[in-house]
Amino acid sequence: MFVGDYSTGDFSQWWVQCKGYNGEGSEFKSDYSASIVDDPTYGKAARYEVRTGDVPPFGGGERSEVSGTDASGGAEGQIRWYQFATKFDESFPSNHSALGWGLTNQWHGDGSLGSPPLNWTVGEQDGQWTLVAERQSDPGGYLGQLHLFRTPINPGSWHEVKMEVLWSTSDTKGYVRLWLNGARQTFTDGSDTYFVRTLLPGSSPAPTVYYKEGYYRENDIPATGIVYHSGFVCAAAEEEL
Template identity: 30%
Template sequence: MRAILVSLLAILMPGLAWAGVVWRGDFETGNTSQYTRAQLVSADRLQVVSSPVYQGRYALKATVKQGDDPINSSGNRNELVYQGYEKEGSEYYYRWQVLFPQDYPSVKTWQVFTQWHHDGCCGSPPVEFFVYGEEIRLTLTDSVTPWKTALVRGQWQDFILHVKWSSDPAVGFIELWHNGQRVLSRYAHATMYAGDGIYLKLGLYRSDTVLPMGVVYHDGFVQGTRLEDVLPPVTQPPPDAGTPDAGAPDAGTPVPGPDAGSGEPDAETPPIVPTSPLPDTGATPPTLEEEPPRVGCSSAGGPLWMVGLLGLGGLLRRARRR
């Protein structure tokens, strides 16, 4: 019976840790070791820097020049790759921040800064964020673009993406928050190609027709199974902080999100999800000259676990009777 107990715990214990942060790619290691591998032509194209940053001490500076083609493929790129846990039917929240410097090139073609690529050899990524001219766009399979917004330079852009990964458009969906505002309610669409896996690519990948050098900064990437996993922790006031003004909103308390089971779009303006405040970059956003040298679906836990152990107890009792 001990062998049965060990086997049952081996099955149930992973569920206890399933809810929570799955992975961090926030560069707080001071390097790119959180990622699986890099696709780059030289070390200066993907640098971990200490300024500018959105959170913590470090961020990634990704640089692409015309002709950068480390994998002998279409376009020019320098990207980090992370082989994640996305499988058919899995569901995750992702949060990360991106900053486009004031001299970021404006070109009427694609410049991808974050993408979830498929294992297959060909075709556009199932989920990708890219700059086109003066717009930021989110595009899915079949070249569907459910969201776009104006490109803003010199300010950190905060994204939270909620994805149900599936090749079935009746199952898969996405949901998006931008700078603390939900800008896309649950949008049903295929988020994978049938039979393919998914992996993250972060950096800059663009058409080889773009001439000027491009630089983009990434920070704070985190993947979790719940919305609260990717939000900043609630900060408790110090003991002598006194009683807060009853009329002032509590900026550190998460606002309840929409009913996750409804799947219905909002008829009114979507609610704001609490995020870290955007840093005050001042009148003059960070420039390349200012940058210093390089440094460096739910939980299966409680109820299922308890039921499993109770059932095991019954097995043990019956075994003793025999």
């Protein structure tokens, strides 16, 4: 359905947002903010770097990230499978929670309001990469975060992730299943299937999400952060990954 694995050697599979740029990946000229590098595991990977003050032309938080099309996300009642790999540079700050919030992977509502209902963050606990569900009654109507899963950021090593998500505004219908480095994972509630709303109720015309990856963070964090991504695929069934 959607492939964003950088095998093209550029950002043409994506829309790019970083310091000084907000546009088609095919037109983006690589610089320190975002570049394609060779990787012995995946062949090609994207390197994202954010320094203090790296804000795109439209403002908001500091970032270097890419966005997929609607086909990278999901809509009410759809089951989608995701596969991707994320790696933190060995220089990545280990005290990110003390510095401020920061996201590396997110499924963003199809609109400017509200927080991504499902995201991977480094801002919840120092040295930890956390999968978060941001429950909202409507876009921006916050009901509280649920921390579904966490693992050490383990700088210098790839986190190979596979997820099955049923997209829904219902806490009893929506669910997430997770595999990390090939092993099925147990969530913080002790289950291997976490039931939670995965879409934002009240979105217009209908709740949907699209996928983003890179590094997006609170403004004025003094430390430079570097994150690598590769291998993103979204499919309707596991065998299509």
